[in-house]
Amino acid sequence: QVQLVESGGGLVQAGGSLRLSCAASGRTLSRNTMAWFRQAPGKEREFVAGISWSGGSVYFADSVKGRFTISRDNAKNTVNLQMNSLKPEDTAVYYCAADPRSVPSILPFHYSYWGQGTQVTVSS
Numbered sequence: 001q002v003q004l005v006e007s008g009g010g011l012v013q014a015g016g017s018l019r020l021s022c023a024a025s026g027r028t029l030s031r032n033t034m035a036w037f038r039q040a041p042g043k044e045r046e047f048v049a050g051i052s053w054s055g056g057s058v059y060f061a062d063s064v065k066g067r068f069t070i071s072r073d074n075a076k077n078t079v080n081l082q083m084n085s086l087k088p089e090d091t092a093v094y095y096c097a098a099d100p101r102s103v104p105s106i107l108p109f110h111y112s113y114w115g116q117g118t119q120v121t122v123s124s
Contacts, residue, residue, distance in 0.1 A: 002027045002113040004096045009118030012086055016122070020081040022096030022115060029053075030074040033104045035111065036081045038092035038120075045095070049081060050104025059104050064090075086122045093117040 008020040020036065035050035049070040050059045058070050067086075072079045079096060097111035105111070 002029065002032070002098055004098060004113055004115035006094065006096045006115040006118040009094060009120045011121045011123065014086060014088055014122055014124050016086050017082070017084045018086065018120060020083065020094055020096075020118060020120070022079040022081075024077040024079075024098065028074070029072075029077050029079070029098060031100060032098040032113075033101050034070075034072055034079040035097045035099070035104050036070065036079075037095045037097055037108060038090075039095070039117075040092040043092075045108050047104075047106035047108075048094070050106075051079065052103060057103065059106075061106075083120070086120075088122045088124045090120060091122050092120060094120050 003026045005023050031053050036048040037045050038048050039045040051070045069082045095117045096115040098113040099111045
C-alpha cells in the first residue's frame with residue numbers, strides 16, 4: 001500500500017510559479033511511474049505530467065509543455081512538479097498518482113494510488 005501526500009499548492013498571480021511536491025510513504029516508489037493530474041470545477045480529471053520510474057522519460061500535456069517540469073528523487077520517495085508562467089486556466093486541484101507500469105499513462109483509471117490533492121489558484 002502506498003500513501004501519497006501533496007503539498008505546495010496556493011494562490012499565485014498569472015505569470016508566477018509554484019512547486020508542488022508529492023511525498024510517498026508505506027512503500028517505495030522506485031518501481032512506480034508517477035504522474036500529476038488536475039481537475040478543475042465541472043471538468044474531468046486530466047493528465048498534466050508523468051515520469052517513468054527511472055526518471056529517464058517524462059511526458060507532458062500539450063497545455064503545459066515548456067512551462068512545467070517534473071522530477072523525482074527515489075531515495076527520498078518524492079516527486080515534484082515545477083510550474084512556471086502560470087495561467088488562470090491552470091487553476092485546479094492537482095493530484096499526485098502512482099502506477100506500477102513502466103511508462104506513464106494519461107488515463108486516470110490506470111493509476112493505483114492517489115493523493116488527496118492540493119489546490120492551485122492562478123489569479124489574472
